Amino acid sequence: MSKPVREVALDILLQIEKNQAYSNLLLNQTVNRSKLDPRDVGLLTEIVYGTIQRRDTLDYFLQSFVKKGVNSLQDWVKVLLRLSVYQLVYLDRVPDRAVVHEAVTIAKKRGHKGISGMVNGVLRSFVREGVPSFDTITDETKRLAIESSHPIWLIKRWIDQYGFEETKKMCQSSLEPPNVTVRVNQIKATVEEVISLLGEEGLKVRKGDLSSDAIIIESGNVFQTNTYKQGYVTVQDESSMLVGRAIGAKPGMMVADTCAAPGGKSTHIAEQMDDTGTLMSFDLHDHKVKLIHQQTSRLGLTCITAEAGDARNIHQKAIGPFDRILVDAPCSGFGVIRRKPDIKWSKTENDIKGIQSIQLEILDAVAPLLKQGGTLIYSTCTVDKDENEESVANFLARHPEFQLDHTLKDRLPKKALSRYQEGMITILPQDFQTDGFFIASLVKQ
Numbered sequence: 001m002s003k004p005v006r007e008v009a010l011d012i013l014l015q016i017e018k019n020q021a022y023s024n025l026l027l028n029q030t031v032n033r034s035k036l037d038p039r040d041v042g043l044l045t046e047i048v049y050g051t052i053q054r055r056d057t058l059d060y061f062l063q064s065f066v067k068k069g070v071n072s073l074q075d076w077v078k079v080l081l082r083l084s085v086y087q088l089v090y091l092d093r094v095p096d097r098a099v100v101h102e103a104v105t106i107a108k109k110r111g112h113k114g115i116s117g118m119v120n121g122v123l124r125s126f127v128r129e130g131v132p133s134f135d136t137i138t139d140e141t142k143r144l145a146i147e148s149s150h151p152i153w154l155i156k157r158w159i160d161q162y163g164f165e166e167t168k169k170m171c172q173s174s175l176e177p178p179n180v181t182v183r184v185n186q187i188k189a190t191v192e193e194v195i196s197l198l199g200e201e202g203l204k205v206r207k208g209d210l211s212s213d214a215i216i217i218e219s220g221n222v223f224q225t226n227t228y229k230q231g232y233v234t235v236q237d238e239s240s241m242l243v244g245r246a247i248g249a250k251p252g253m254m255v256a257d258t259c260a261a262p263g264g265k266s267t268h269i270a271e272q273m274d275d276t277g278t279l280m281s282f283d284l285h286d287h288k289v290k291l292i293h294q295q296t297s298r299l300g301l302t303c304i305t306a307e308a309g310d311a312r313n314i315h316q317k318a319i320g321p322f323d324r325i326l327v328d329a330p331c332s333g334f335g336v337i338r339r340k341p342d343i344k345w346s347k348t349e350n351d352i353k354g355i356q357s358i359q360l361e362i363l364d365a366v367a368p369l370l371k372q373g374g375t376l377i378y379s380t381c382t383v384d385k386d387e388n389e390e391s392v393a394n395f396l397a398r399h400p401e402f403q404l405d406h407t408l409k410d411r412l413p414k415k416a417l418s419r420y421q422e423g424m425i426t427i428l429p430q431d432f433q434t435d436g437f438f439i440a441s442l443v444k445q
């Protein structure tokens with residue numbers, strides 16, 4: 001018999017807690033291997049993401065019900081209580097009795113009688129006494145950290161960079177479920193044509209809010225449609241689609257994408273090149289290069305070559321010069337917390353300096369490979385200014401042959417320019433309910 005869904009959720013959450021495993025990868029693996037009913041897959045996903053997303057809020061709720069404090073508990077008991085309280089507070093469709101009963105059954109199976117009694121006592125008291133208030137937390141930064149479940153160091157950093165009100169909005173929008181959006185392969189069809197194809201296959205869809213290439217999937221599984229399988233669309237966030245537009249690639253050009261897997265932006269660029277010219281895509285990891293190959297063959301694109309390579313050494317290859325180079329750099333990922341909530345807990349403030357130095361090494365390495373007059377696009381899916389504006393400023397200080405490109409704004413929709421500054425745009429998650437993104441365009445003189 002297959003394991004009950006909450007026990008599967010407990011196993012996944014424990015692996016994430018102990019091994020810093022990625023929630024999305026682990027969930028996919030588990031769903032692919034298990035015999036879960038499709039309705040249970042929905043509940044499992046909701047419990048796993050929700051419990052990670054609200055971790056510190058849940059611990060705050062539990063604190064007054066656990067005598068010696070939440071941190072005194074064994075990991076599995078702590079995680080079991082968290083996922084149970086998550087359901088009690090945030091999931092209306094699960095009756096309280098069922099949540100408590102399931103938790104006690106799991107505790108009996110995994111621990112001794114004392115533990116199942118404690119789990120029963122804590123959860124019953126919680127149901128009886130109700131959700132604790134945040135009003136006792138007087139410090140507003142601490143309150144925001146606990147109420148929105150973000151580490152306090154990150155909140156302080158964002159307040160320094162964006163101010164309190166913008167930080168509050170960013171935290172709130174990081175808790176919202178992300179849209180599922182697809183980018184239309186405009187070699188094969190127009191946005192309108194694909195909207196009707198998806199509609200005929202039973203999906204509820206509408207035009208995107210930010211990008212002219214985008215369709216938002218309101219209901220239905222796009223991966224199971226023929227429209228997807230036959231290469232009419234690619235699943236991609238709307239703000240990420242702006243990068244493909246920012247690069248301004250044209251048919252016949254020589255283009256390099258240095259950090260390319262799984263290929264979302266490479267395939268967009270190739271579509272704009274009308275699948276002519278040459279697009280050389282690289283990624284550090286061999287296994288990820290396979291993902292680029294899968295996407296190019298599904299989309300029927302032939303102008304992309306993809307191979308493993310460290311972008312920090314790319315100048316040693318006998319390639320180029322290129323008309324366009326994209327560095328979609330490895331980054332802290334703080335713009336995609338809605339999709340990967342474990343980022344909040346796995347990254348530390350110290351990591352940021354290390355990531356920034358890799359970004360600069362990559363930028364330094366690609367600089368000689370660009371043609372004179374060519375464009376270098378630097379993008380990240382983070383909102384951290386050290387990895388964005390500061391990385392660009394550092395690069396420009398060392399490379400006087402590069403300048404910020406003021407024509408960037410002409411290649412992007414007007415709507416996306418609300419935070420535009422001299423050749424750079426920032427999109428925060430609260431602006432358009434998309435991922436947070438940063439794009440800088442640099443021209444070589």
Ligand SMILES: C[S@@+](CC[C@H](N)C(=O)[O-])C[C@H]1O[C@@H](n2cnc3c(N)ncnc32)[C@H](O)[C@@H]1O
Nearest residue numbers: 259260261262263264265283284310311328330
């Ligand atoms: C933000 S992701 C790229 C997403 C991709 N551009 C897309 O649109 O699908 C960053 C990628 O950089 C790769 N990476 C990290 N360090 C690298 C390096 N030194 N050289 C090349 N690729 C690297 C990672 O494996 C990861 O796939």
